[in-house]
Amino acid sequence: MAKPSARLTNDNRGLASPGPEQPPAHAVDATDLAILVHLLRDARVSVRRIAAAVGMSAPAVTERIARLERSAIIRGYRADVDWAKLGYAVIAYVLVTGVQGWEQTETVEALRSLLEVEDVTVVTGASDLLVRVRVRDQQHLRECLFDRLWKVPGVHRTETVLCLTDPGPRTFDLHLAEAMLAESRGDRAAHTVPEPGRRPSKRSK
Structure with a gap:
């Protein structure tokens, strides 16, 4: 492995610290959150059906969606693929401890470029990254x-944990958006947001 650079970490251990702090949260209202809830339920739902559900015109909903996209609150739309049915059924988590002083962003990008890597997260504790x-x-x-991950520059030591079962996603995004919508309304209305195509209640207007 190549000799690491002389750059030091914030805590003088492992990989160098990540990039700049996260930007502040964008201001959204209850209508924005209601639109997000409908898109999270079904990203292919028509604007006209969302408009009917939230009690707005279709052009107004289109503009709100565009604003959410411009602010990167909506980062994209994608298919949810069951990779186990395509032959990739084994999931493992690899705890990575980095070479002291190595630039963290370089290691993260190199790990993300590996075909088998689904996600890389910077963590606290004895390890630096969770892959x-x-x-x-x-x-x-x-x-x-053996052939790829251990050869990534900046990787010093790893610990691998096999996932015995994968129950699938808990639709965290949808549940969180519903909870934020309920909080913005001061009640639990988010859990009774009308499905697109249904007439909205007075409370959801």
Whole structure:
């Protein structure tokens, strides 16, 4: 492995600190949150159906969605693929401890470029990074670790944990958006947001 640079970490341990702080949260109102709830339920729902559900005109809803996209609150629309049905059924979490002084962003980007890596998260504690990988089987996992992940510059030590079962996503985004909508209304109305196509109640206007 190449000799690491002389740059030091904030706590003098492991990889260098990540980039700038996160930007402040954008201001949204109850209508924005209601639109988000409908899109999280079904990203292919028509603007006309959302407009009918929230009690607005279609052009007004279109403008609100565009504003949410411009502010990067809505970062995109994607298909939710069941990779296990396509042969990639094994999930493992790899705790990575970095070489002291190595630039963290370089290691993170190198890890993210690996085909098997689903996600890389900077964490606190004894390790620096938590890497989620998805592979076909244990032999594939061995190849991923030995031939690729362990050769990433900045990786000093790893600990691998196999996922015994993957119950699938808990639709966290939808639940959080519903909770924020309820908070903005001062009640629990988010859990009774009308489905697109249904007439909104007086409370949801």
